[in-house]
Amino acid sequence: MIDKATSRRIRVEIRHVLLGVWDPIGVRDEPNAQDEYDGYIGEIFALLSGGTTDEQLSDRLLYFVNDRMGLSATPEAMLPTIRALRAIEFPEVISRPRTPYLIAGRRSIPLPTLRSTFPSSRRK
Secondary structure, eight states, rough: OOOOHHHHHHHHHHHHHHHIIHHHHHOOTOOOGGTTGGGGGHHHHHHHHHHHHHHHHHHHHIIIIIIISOOOHHHHHHHHHHHHHHOOOOOOOOOOOOOOOOEETTTHHHHHHHHSSSSSOOOO
């Protein structure tokens, strides 16, 4: 488990990366928009602390830009942001295995729950 002070430090660093490196709508220098990307910090924190791959991180950033913001971006455009996010120091923590999640729009659904809602495709 990451302690509260470390979690805050990491979230502040993620905020700086989103505003200083990613900044798809160009609000970096707008004083009244410094919290523009704060809604994405929690999910990015969870992805980074959960051992996500660069490809998964890129896919999620692209989803934010292309689908949520209605802009257009490429995977290559996400590379500087991914490098900057990966440079954030996370503590080595021993934790229980995480339940894999499917991120569906605004909801994260535990995969065991998702699997139990669909009938098996195997025939007997």
